[in-house]
Amino acid sequence: MKDYKHTIGSILKKTGIGNSAGYRMILEYAYENKHRHFSMKELPKRTHRSQMDKLVDFGLLTQSFYVGKNKRHISTVYQTTLGTKSHSHLMCNECGSITEYDNKLAKELTKKIAEYFKFEVDYMEHHISGRCSKCTGR
Numbered sequence: 001m002k003d004y005k006h007t008i009g010s011i012l013k014k015t016g017i018g019n020s021a022g023y024r025m026i027l028e029y030a031y032e033n034k035h036r037h038f039s040m041k042e043l044p045k046r047t048h049r050s051q052m053d054k055l056v057d058f059g060l061l062t063q064s065f066y067v068g069k070n071k072r073h074i075s076t077v078y079q080t081t082l083g084t085k086s087h088s089h090l091m092c093n094e095c096g097s098i099t100e101y102d103n104k105l106a107k108e109l110t111k112k113i114a115e116y117f118k119f120e121v122d123y124m125e126h127h128i129s130g131r132c133s134k135c136t137g138r
Contacts, residue, residue, distance in 0.1 A: 004031050005083070006082035011082070022051055030080035037064065037077035037098050051080060056101045062125050064089065064098075075095060081123050088126035 008027045012019045029043060049097060056060040061078045077097065088103035108127040114121045 004028070006022060008082070015060070017054060017058060022047065023055065024054060027080065027082070028053060030078065031082050031116065034080050034082065037079050039075065039077050049102055054065065059122055062123070064125070064127060065092065090132065091127055091129045092132040092135055094131045097134075099132070099133050 005028060007026075008024060008031065009019050012023055012027070017023055017103050026043060026047060030038070040049070040052060047100065052061065052063070056063045056078075059081060061080055064077050064079070077098070087100050090099040090101070092098075103126055107124060110121060110124045113119070
């Protein structure tokens with residue numbers, strides 16, 4: 001996306017969300033950080049959960065959950081779908097690290113499931129939660 005700021009404005013207008021500064025700021029930040037996950041803590045305090053939920057509902061962001069280090073807190077992270085490919089995640093419940101990888105098997109399975117249910121897939125995400133090698137000492 002060469003002129004992603006213009007493209008983001010067009011996408012917001014097309015979806016009917018509107019081209020408000022808040023939604024634009026979230027998507028611009030997400031696109032500028034498209035190769036990593038981010039939390040709401042990284043965004044200005046004026047950002048509301050309802051804005052994030054709406055962008056997830058419209059398929060412009062993905063939302064992932066993982067259990068935090070104390071095992072009682074569930075953390076939420078986001079990533080843009082703009083300019084990114086479908087991918088899979090290994091999410092460590094100890095240290096919170098997230099490793100992305102290209103999972104051909106998950107993609108093949110998704111394709112077969114979509115064909116079976118006559119479903120058109122726009123974006124596929126696959127998550128595996130557990131403990132990374134650093135946390136298990138391997």
